[in-house]
Amino acid sequence: MQRALAKAVQRSRHDQHCLAIAPFFVVRSAHTEPKRVRLLHPALSDAQRATIYALSTPPGKAGVAVVRVSGPNAIDVWSKLVKTRKRQLPEPWKMERCQVVHPETGEILDDGLAVFFKAPRSFTTEDVVELHIHSGRAIISSVLAALSRLPYCRPAEAGEFTRRAFHGGRLDLTQVEGLKDLVDAETEGQRRLALRAAGVGEIYACRRVDYESHKNIKGATRVQFEQLRTEIIGCLAKLEALIDFGEGEDIEEGVYEEARDRAFKLKSTIQSYLQDSRRGEILRSGVRLTIFGAPNAGKSSLLNFFAQREAAIVTPVPGTTRDILELSLDIGGIPVIVSDTAGLRKTVDPVELIGVERARKAIDAADIALCVVSCEDLDRGDGEDCPVEFPEAVRALIGDDTFILFNKSDLLTTKRDKSNLAGPHRWTTSLKTGDGTTEFLASFAKALQKKWELLQTSFTLSIDIPRNLRYALSDNGDSGSTPFITHARHRVHLKSAVQFIDGFLATSPDDIVLGAEELRYAARAVGKVSGLIDVEDVLDALFKDFCIGK
Numbered sequence: 001m002q003r004a005l006a007k008a009v010q011r012s013r014h015d016q017h018c019l020a021i022a023p024f025f026v027v028r029s030a031h032t033e034p035k036r037v038r039l040l041h042p043a044l045s046d047a048q049r050a051t052i053y054a055l056s057t058p059p060g061k062a063g064v065a066v067v068r069v070s071g072p073n074a075i076d077v078w079s080k081l082v083k084t085r086k087r088q089l090p091e092p093w094k095m096e097r098c099q100v101v102h103p104e105t106g107e108i109l110d111d112g113l114a115v116f117f118k119a120p121r122s123f124t125t126e127d128v129v130e131l132h133i134h135s136g137r138a139i140i141s142s143v144l145a146a147l148s149r150l151p152y153c154r155p156a157e158a159g160e161f162t163r164r165a166f167h168g169g170r171l172d173l174t175q176v177e178g179l180k181d182l183v184d185a186e187t188e189g190q191r192r193l194a195l196r197a198a199g200v201g202e203i204y205a206c207r208r209v210d211y212e213s214h215k216n217i218k219g220a221t222r223v224q225f226e227q228l229r230t231e232i233i234g235c236l237a238k239l240e241a242l243i244d245f246g247e248g249e250d251i252e253e254g255v256y257e258e259a260r261d262r263a264f265k266l267k268s269t270i271q272s273y274l275q276d277s278r279r280g281e282i283l284r285s286g287v288r289l290t291i292f293g294a295p296n297a298g299k300s301s302l303l304n305f306f307a308q309r310e311a312a313i314v315t316p317v318p319g320t321t322r323d324i325l326e327l328s329l330d331i332g333g334i335p336v337i338v339s340d341t342a343g344l345r346k347t348v349d350p351v352e353l354i355g356v357e358r359a360r361k362a363i364d365a366a367d368i369a370l371c372v373v374s375c376e377d378l379d380r381g382d383g384e385d386c387p388v389e390f391p392e393a394v395r396a397l398i399g400d401d402t403f404i405l406f407n408k409s410d411l412l413t414t415k416r417d418k419s420n421l422a423g424p425h426r427w428t429t430s431l432k433t434g435d436g437t438t439e440f441l442a443s444f445a446k447a448l449q450k451k452w453e454l455l456q457t458s459f460t461l462s463i464d465i466p467r468n469l470r471y472a473l474s475d476n477g478d479s480g481s482t483p484f485i486t487h488a489r490h491r492v493h494l495k496s497a498v499q500f501i502d503g504f505l506a507t508s509p510d511d512i513v514l515g516a517e518e519l520r521y522a523a524r525a526v527g528k529v530s531g532l533i534d535v536e537d538v539l540d541a542l543f544k545d546f547c548i549g550k
């Protein structure tokens with residue numbers, strides 16, 4: 001048994017090792033001959049790979065601009081463009097005072113600093129040259145124009161440096177996402193979350209840290225998912241041992257049951273990760289606020305009020321908003337994605353029907369649903385104590401946690417005065433006259449802040465995290481107080497991992513080969529989060545959001 005298990009573990013480790021260090025390796029099958037499945041990221045030879053360059057800092061007047069060059073000819077770029085007092089060739093990883101010159105005319109373009117990162121200890125894992133020059137439009141264009149004169153150089157595409165870092169195995173997908181989130185971070189919480197995913201010191205670690213010890217600084221998210229995958233592969237190893245040596249060999253009892261037991265625990269762990277109320281995604285991208293209500297209630301007016309500009313069309317015609325309009329705003333210092341939706345009403349108009357359907361979905365997906373009710377549409381009971389009757393179209397969608405804004409208070413008549421409408425998370429305004437808007441904004445922002453702080457501080461994962469996964473969460477000193485899932489993509493893959501583990505749990509012990517296959521798919525699903533396998537489809541979508549020079 002020991003021998004069988006050791007061999008199976010070795011094989012599984014081999015699978016894992018291949019997948020972990022080089023995305024282009026082969027996934028071995030447990031019960032067939034090892035075969036090359038496909039090359040996921042065919043490696044390019046130096047001759048095929050161009051040397052790319054780009055301005056890596058924002059264009060315009062500033063103290064310093066950084067032009068980055070990466071590729072097999074970076075060293076040649078140095079010898080053609082960089083003139084130092086000491087020597088022709090650079091000392092790697094050392095900043096040197098230099099003149100940047102035109103490769104053909106020798107004209108001095110600027111005076112600055114340059115540094116050479118020798119492959120593979122660079123961000124892209126290729127030879128990299130960084131030119132730190134003065135930031136001015138003319139200087140930058142002259143240096144970029146000089147680089148364009150070199151036949152092996154071409155301008156980089158958006159995110160191409162990071163793409164090369166990914167292909168070179170420097171970063172996995174969770175780290176690429178983390179890096180993008182880090183650049184986009186607007187709040188302290190977002191910055192911390194992104195830094196954790198990207199890996200502390202990841203971006204420039206290559207300057208100081210040995211390439212081999214790179215694993216010490218890899219992103220915490222990556223570590224978490226790798227650990228999860230290792231756990232699944234551990235189960236798989238047990239099944240493989242049974243497949244290969246079960247018959248005719250003296251294999252101890254209970255191996256299958258043990259694998260089932262571990263798979264069951266893993267399933268509950270992943271499920272508990274999934275039941276996180278999207279906190280990681282909310283922290284990363286902001287609170288999703290959906291404004292809904294009957295037509296003409298003042299929803300678009302509210303969106304414009306939040307945005308402080310005419311972002312949405314406002315007219316007296318009911319049904320003006322037909323589709324969802326989404327804006328990213330800062331409300332009281334909190335990042336919020338606000339959606340204005342089509343007015344809810346019974347309709348036969350096919351376009352309006354689609355709008356209403358989308359509005360319902362946006363309400364379901366919202367972290368906060370804010371219903372705008374026109375005071376005109378309220379039932380006009382005469383008694384002071386008359387309960388508020390919401391318009392029929394929205395009644396079913398108002399829950400205990402729905403925020404309500406009674407708008408058009410200027411049209412309020414007699415008995416049903418503002419105090420009659422007051423309550424927690426209920427406000428009364430006239431977006432037309434401005435009456436009540438200051439109080440509403442202050443109180444609404446407070447409610448938002450409360451929700452946000454709750455997210456930031458209450459992220460102690462009360463779920464049962466296995467001990468070996470816990471260490472991964474504590475390496476930044478935040479001992480498990482940070483979300484596990486930060487992108488919707490992670491959620492999709494984890495959900496399918498649960499389905500595959502379920503598939504394994506549903507197979508009978510006689511169908512062990514089938515069960516192993518299910519577990520292998522589960523491991524692959526988790527592997528997709530880090531981008532170790534089958535990720536071509538997500539790459540383009542991800543890298544196109546990067547800026548040129550990153």
Ligand SMILES: Nc1nc2c(ncn2[C@@H]2O[C@H](COP(=O)(O)OP(=O)(O)OP(=O)(O)O)[C@@H](O)[C@H]2O)c(=O)[nH]1
Pocket residue numbers: 293294295296297298299300301302313314315316317318319320321322341342343344407408409410411429430431432433
């Ligand atoms: N009297 C009054 N009119 C308002 C107020 N707020 C908005 N309105 C008017 O009500 C009309 C409808 O406003 P919108 O903001 O377009 O309402 P909506 O809920 O987005 O409407 P739909 O697009 O039909 O769903 C416009 O003519 C606004 O000027 C208010 O507080 N008082």
